[in-house]
Amino acid sequence: MTNSRIPGAARGSSSPIETLWFESALLPDGWAQSVRLTIADGLISRVETGVPQSGAPGYGPAIAGLANLHSHAFQRGMAGLAEARGAGDDSFWTWREVMYRFVERLDPEGLQAIAALAYLEMLESGFTRVGEFHYLHHDRDGRAYADPAEMAARIAAAAHETGIGLTLLPVFYAHGGFGGAAPGGAQRRFVNDVEAYGRLMAASRAAVAGLPDAVVGVAPHSLRAVTAEELASIVPMAQGGPVHIHIAEQTREVNDCLAATGTRPVTWLLDHAPVGPTWCLVHATHVKPAEAAGIVASGAVVGLCPVTEANLGDGVFPASDYLALGGAFGIGSDSNVSIDPAEELRTLEYAQRLALRRRNVLAGGAGRSTGGDLHPRALAGGGQALGGPASALHPGARADIVAFDGRHPCLVSRAGDAVLDSWIFSAGRGLVDGVWCGGRQVVSGGRHHRRDAIVARYGSALRAVLA
Ligand code: NGQ
Ligand code: ZN
Helix, strand or coil: CCHHHCCCCCCCCCCCCEEEEEEEEEECCEEEEEEEEEEECCEEEEEECCCCCCCCCEECCEEECEEEEEECHHHHHHCCCCCCCCCCCCCHHHHHHHHHHHHCCCCHHHHHHHHHHHHHHHHHHCEEEEEEEECCCCCCCCCCCCCCCHHHHHHHHHHHHHCCEEEEEEEECCCCECCCECCCHHHCCCCCCHHHHHHHHHHHHHHCCCCCCCEECEEECECCCCCHHHHHHHHHHHCCCCEEEEECCCHHHHHHHHHHHCCCHHHHHHHHCCCCCCEEEEECCCCCHHHHHHHHHHCCEEEECHHHHHHCCCCCCCHHHHHHCCCEEEECCECCCCCCHHHHHHHHHHHHHHHHCCCCCCCCCCCCCHHHHHHHHHHHHHHHHHCCCCECCCCCCECCEEEECCCCHHHCCCCCHHHHHHHHHHHHHHHEEEEEECCEEEEECCEECCHHHHHHHHHHHHHHHHC
8 A cells, every 4th residue: 555655765874975055044043154064864964154165056045944733735726716705704614614525526646636736835935844634534425445544645645756744643533513513424534433543543654654754643633523532542642742633713613612611622621631742732823811821831832824824714823922921833834725834924923913013023022033033933843743853954953954045136135034034024935946855855946846747647636626
């Protein structure tokens, strides 16, 4: 099954030593000029600053690649198809109906083709690892495939083809609402009991075994889809790896949780589950100050998906207060309606500006740059949430590198954190020039090396799905 689809994917022990030179680079302790990175066996082995380019290939300013901590790759195929108004007021829940109709039609080939395009776009915009919150497990009629990880293997194959680092988060989904309500028919492709989920986890681990630096975690879908007993049974299956859960994204979900349990979702989770640094609370949009403080105290990461949260009309996370408490966060492209870490960070800041009628809200203090403070925190939080080797421009870290185009008009006379601010607030993905994942260059001149083939396959697969 799976490893045959990802031939020779393991990092070769004899990969050549390579040097790359950047006009500047954001190192863990700040920007440095004229930086040479030595890469060996997929890792950064040496960082030198203030050195001449000599014979090494040269690039513009470099930053460490970001983790995209929350993706439903297949939703890339319906981007733009849920933006027409329905009969009543549209909401997250009407969007979900459109999404469920799209899900009905996907087969394994379609999933793989769409995921490959989504991962290509992640790489071209500066993400170098993805957390795939993967819940489309079964055949269209709801019956399990012969291999429970058939669909997970398609995600692994898309990661392999594009070169992106993968943290696979097989989703446990059992119910259609609080109190163990039966799942709806449209949810039949997602549903497992605890035993079947154990088999899915084992098969998923096998499916990614040939991928370099892959990580597997568990993902209880939401408090709507999982009972307390089920949650307690599946969390240990992470075996110390990541645990991701959607939480408090919608006010209806908060109200349903209050009605069912007497407490709000984040309060309930902190009281009933061993939430800690390996946990990622996705969205956490509707939190009271005490809940935000509780998340910070737990050491968990909040998984913010600002573009999707805006698209779905979820609400605004109190990022200003949470970051002031020192809370960890990362960013995710979630519905993949648009894929770009710069846009996520921009939207995160803009929602705060609109709500608070101030500027540079998420900058950490006087004289600090918004991008200069957001990028390192999203890098650290995203990396924490997805597990696996650290991404940083530092010896020993995985060589996940994003180089900007130093000749781009948006970078004229920019240096240091102004490069980050010009990327986030102005240029976005158009600034990305070269991208390396685990030391392997996958994007040159802003284009993924396999773009033509992946786009062509996506086109025919999606036309078939939408026919
Ligand atoms: C998902 N997406 O699992 O794809 C969800 C919608 C649900 C977001 N929450 C489905 N953004 O939550 O029931
Ligand atoms: Zn989600």
